[in-house]
Amino acid sequence: MKQQKIVQVYKVIEPISKNKDLPSDISYVFYRIRKLLQDQWDFQIEEERKIFEKYNPKYVNEKLTFDNPEQAQAFTEEIKKLSEIDADLGEFSKFDFHPDGRVKLSAEDMEKLEDFLNYV
Numbered sequence: 001m002k003q004q005k006i007v008q009v010y011k012v013i014e015p016i017s018k019n020k021d022l023p024s025d026i027s028y029v030f031y032r033i034r035k036l037l038q039d040q041w042d043f044q045i046e047e048e049r050k051i052f053e054k055y056n057p058k059y060v061n062e063k064l065t066f067d068n069p070e071q072a073q074a075f076t077e078e079i080k081k082l083s084e085i086d087a088d089l090g091e092f093s094k095f096d097f098h099p100d101g102r103v104k105l106s107a108e109d110m111e112k113l114e115d116f117l118n119y120v
Contacts (some may be wrong), residue, residue, distance in 0.1 A: 002085070005112075012112050043087075
């Protein structure tokens, strides 16, 4: 699985996993997925930190800016390379999940989660 996919899934499940109002069976599924992805998420954060430190972009009007175009290009290439890393999550089985409305997921979120959830 690509690192980019792991980041997408983690960003979907993180706010869900903080919702104290969810039934325990749903919380447990998202807890397990989060645990499965945690090492790769931590790796992503650390590698992004290194890339940001290396290129030291500035935020101007909520956009990253660089000292020169070459620096911007190199930064973009390193971030892209990071997202394309093949991550090994080991053996795991999809979790059965009933999309019965007890947790709200967009169709886009459901698609991102399809490698981890067996919609039944």
